[in-house]
Amino acid sequence: MDKNTVREALLDHAQTLLMTRGYNGFSYRDLSELVGVKTSSIHYYFPTKEDLALEAVNAYSADVMSSIYAIDSSAPADKKLDRYTKLFARIIGGGDQICLCGMLAADIESLPEKVRHAVQSFYKANENWLAKVLAEGEAQDTLDAGGKPEAAARTLYAAFQGSLLACRLFQTRTRLEEVADAVRR
């Protein structure tokens, strides 16, 4: 089989496992059974589990951020927030997943500095994007940041991450929409 296909399958399933069970909650064996290769083959592509985690978070980050940047920049701010909320809803998947970076933020004490920095970058990128949308929404009188857009964006992003945890815990999706409603004017 093509080298890149196996590598991408590993990276893809690793992301799912991280989003479902967390860094300490899955093993190379779990991943090997999902992909259909032996654990030694995983080590060929990703020498250590930390390497795998770092590449997984980078792939996830690139994927999610490209979806966010694909949101029509000429749309009204409240519509952009709608689209953003739908992206978050997709993360939940079958109902057993949370954001990979939210999960790694919980597991951060088990992870090397490189992964922490990658997760921090993802947080910053989301918060910066939200800050712009909030500022725009205030100008258009459709969103209510209620203070400095940067601080409001950090709180809003925390609420999105926290709501993913709660959505999975209570097996519902409504809590995610309530977050977006909270800043709607």
Added chain:
Amino acid sequence: MDKNTVREALLDHAQTLLMTRGYNGFSYRDLSELVGVKTSSIHYYFPTKEDLALEAVNAYSADVMSSIYAIDSSAPADKKLDRYTKLFARIIGGGDQICLCGMLAADIESLPEKVRHAVQSFYKANENWLAKVLAEGEAQDTLDAGGKPEAAARTLYAAFQGSLLACRLFQTRTRLEEVADAVRR
């Protein structure tokens, strides 16, 4: 040594380990070294790791909820929220901890139904308390729930939980205060 002292020391350090590393991120060996007993002694008090997790979350929940219910009920709503925020700040400890129930919400796919229910109860209790404070704050014109207090309370609590994750990730405490500021009028 007195039986209850060892049992309580185990329960206490188990809570710290859960808040720092998560359910899959610590072992009986880690706990035994912290408390100064052998792992077999831990099994004497807590036959399985799931038993330990369940008792730890119940002890944590009773402890935190008693602190919340100790908040002066005759104080103005915005002062109650201040006190509540300070309780959350204490959870961070030395800077490497998050809420035990927020952590177990992340680890929920590794845990039995009993633990899920205990975590759900903790969430509900916090959300109910916050809903009352928000309703009161709206009447006193000091807080801005911006809609139904119940929905606003769920979003606010998600923001608190999410902000703990972010506070630890970025090694700061300011993000927690920003959450309370977001609902202040």
Added chain:
DNA sequence: GTCTATAAACGGATAGAC
């Protein structure tokens, strides 16, 4: 590249002496 085989440490858990 992928496999088999294996190392070496760690995981939760138990039996039985004291």
Added chain:
DNA sequence: GTCTATCCGTTTATAGAC
């Protein structure tokens, strides 16, 4: 109650054949 000793499956990781 706490210990030593041990079981046995799992974990990450490596060596080397194909």
